[in-house]
Amino acid sequence: MNLLTLALRNIRLNRKKYIMYVFSMGFSIFTVYTFLALMQNNYVKMAFQFDTRYTMILTSFGVIILVFVLFFLISSNNSFIRARKKEISTYSLFGMTNLRIGKLLFLETMLVGTATLAIGIGAGIFFSKLMAMFLLDLCLTNFVGDISFTIDPMAMVVTALLFLIIFCMMGLSALRVIYQFELVDLFKADKISEGKQKGSVAVLILSLILITSGYILASINNSMVVVLGAIPILILVISGTYLFFWGGLPKVLGLIKRNKRVYYGGVNLISVSAVSHRMKSIASVMATIAVLSAVAATAIATGFTLYSNAERNTYSNIGFDLVYYGEKVALQDEMHGVFETNHVNINRKDIVELNEVDPKTESIMIRERKHLSDEDSFRVYSETKYNSLIMASKNNLESVQIPSGKAYYIFPFSQEGIEDAMLGLELDFQDSAVQIMKVIRSNVPGFGLDHTLILNDRDYEVLVRSNEITPSQMNGRTLTATVITYEAALSNKKLNNELEEALTGKVERYRTAYSLYNESMETFGLICFIGFFMSGVFILMTASLLYFKQVMAAEEERHQYKMLRRIGMEDKTERQVIQKRLLPVFFIPLAIGIIHSIFAMKTADTIIFSNMIPVENSYLSVLGFSTVMYLAYAVVYGVFYLITKSQYGRLVRNESH
């Protein structure tokens, strides 16, 4: 019998074990291929070539995937070999040299690997198309970019080459495992503990301190500090997570063991001891999964939040569906004509008279840059005018009430320190003065000027009478702004084009919600798509790793269940034992990953969302959106848990009679 026939025979005889192996390996190939196909996709290429930030993000995603695939395959390969210890040791006993056994296993890996490669790439071609369609049609319906996946020969070749290299590395690593075996150990393999992990209180506390301090840093409300602290936060949290799983969790299990009332409840006794027995072999996997889950959950939540807020963000930016000001000729009739020919109803139209004022003030410097000086004019509104303007808008700014002698200050950009600089500032007019009592960020009411003031109605009247508030002039006409809201503004492309055509060159400036919305859709939609896509891949990859590990463990734990049934464990108890044995393995990394992500979202909120989402407490709203994605994540994990549970149960119940 030569090696090839022996290898083929082995594959046939071990097909049950090989099915799981092929499953996890096929999944890795699928992942890598899909990622490469995504990278090769023309649209993605075009969109990202111009922005090095996105290229960076994608490349680092690629590196994480590759490292993880390598880690995943080598670890599953090694546990696969361990599961076949008896068989291998029999070869050894009959005088086969380690090298020959290594060759045999390598041959098997190559045979199965090549087949799997074909399956994986095939699945990749099929699913990347399916996944893209699914994401674009169901989740990102408003996304206008064109991401179509085609069969990509480049990605296929690269995937194949990559995996042939990985198979060789697996072969070497298998050889190492075989050389590490002692014949004697091989025959009593099942009985040797994988090494007990006692854990220590010091490590537990240290890991909690590390994670907590990372969290505290991440929760700081100052975006400059958070951006600078990003790397330290990552180091603190990741090292804390690994320490927790290496030394902390075993200690927690130890503490549970000490509580006899809980521990001596039959089911707990079996499952806690079984989990703590496996701790060493699974601690690194759990920690890695927790970290990856955090990354994936954050990516998915960020993408979804950006995407979901695109509409809100658009209106907080522009306020109306159509805004224009400074017309050079009379436009009213022409505009109405455009709406009429398109059969679109105008919901509301307002013409706002724009006024300005030029008070005396000290110069304000913010971060060594001039923010305000005596020459700057302010756009100015009475509180009544302002309130009616924002009432008409789709913005969710609140109406204001201002006491005499005070003023609100509105600035279109978010800037560090603006509040400190502007609050309490005195603006002097000829006979009076107002003091700024509040700073708002909005670019709705400025209409061409950076600084905007809202005054008490009576103060405003007085200044109009003393001719200090004057109507703005432009192109020889009194400046007015026309703000319009109309039906189905974000979806009517034809109307938008015609409106833009009618306005071009005839006004000082115009903006439409449609254009703004679609611009942000294009950027956010793509970020969101890639976030979803990569998270999906991460979720499936981590969950299937857990599945694989547990099913492999089931093979080794089978005799324990057999013994337990002998001493009278009922079926119901057995199901509880299996549940308690598996649940922590799935649940703990997921929970820790999500908690990490909640804090990561806080950081993202401080840096990005608080400027984007115009509500009082943007973090709460971010958490709301994130929760949807966390739930989706948990559901996928739950499905994997159920699959694993039934498979595990089936395996340990086998041979029961």
Add this chain to the structure above:
Amino acid sequence: MQILKVENVSKIYGTKRNSNKYTALRNISFEVNQGDFIGVMGASGSGKTTLLNILGSLDKPTTGNYIMNGQNIGDLQRNQLAKHRMENIGFIFQDYNLLETMTLKENIILPLSLMGMDAKTIEAKLAKLAGDLGIVPVIDKYPYEVSGGEQQRAAACRALINNPKMILADEPTGNLDSKSGKDLLNLLSFINTEYKTTILMVTHDVFAASYCQKILFIRDGEIYNELYAGSDKKHFFDSIIDVMSMLGGERK
């Protein structure tokens, strides 16, 4: 007091259609009284382990009744069987069958904690039994950290902890050296006299069998002979050897 009655028990392996039938047990009948220490002997393949599996309700007889405490065990459902095993029977196996993931102590209290007993009662029961069986010094170790004799004593301890009506021992000394084997047999005798526990032990070791009060010899699935221990241990030992040599089994 009679605690176990076996009536015409047969066990046939292989399906009805399959002509490859194999009869492991043929019309076996016997009775066991409270406090008996019974040995079951026979050559390899004679059906003694099958008998033990049926008595332990791990396996069901093809025909015949097996009555314990006035209840026909064959009528019980799967989960009732589990309960029956937990409450009435203690097992000691040749390869100990301790859970590797647990310390000896945890292994021993396992049946009680599966029954849902509270921690205090468990500790109290354990303390007495562990003291009697002499495993206190190693009780917090894991099975792979202690000797075979100690593992088997822990297994005996686990079998006893829920005060079973009957202990079934399948070649308990099979994996032990002669010193540990002797210790274990003394322990079983001690259990038998001190706790009045009924013991049924399958063995092919004549020396082990000589500790019993009564021996059933099985050949080709049938009871071939019975021997009772008299006052003379030497004589009993010789008689066992005689029967065994007639059976064509191992000699010692």
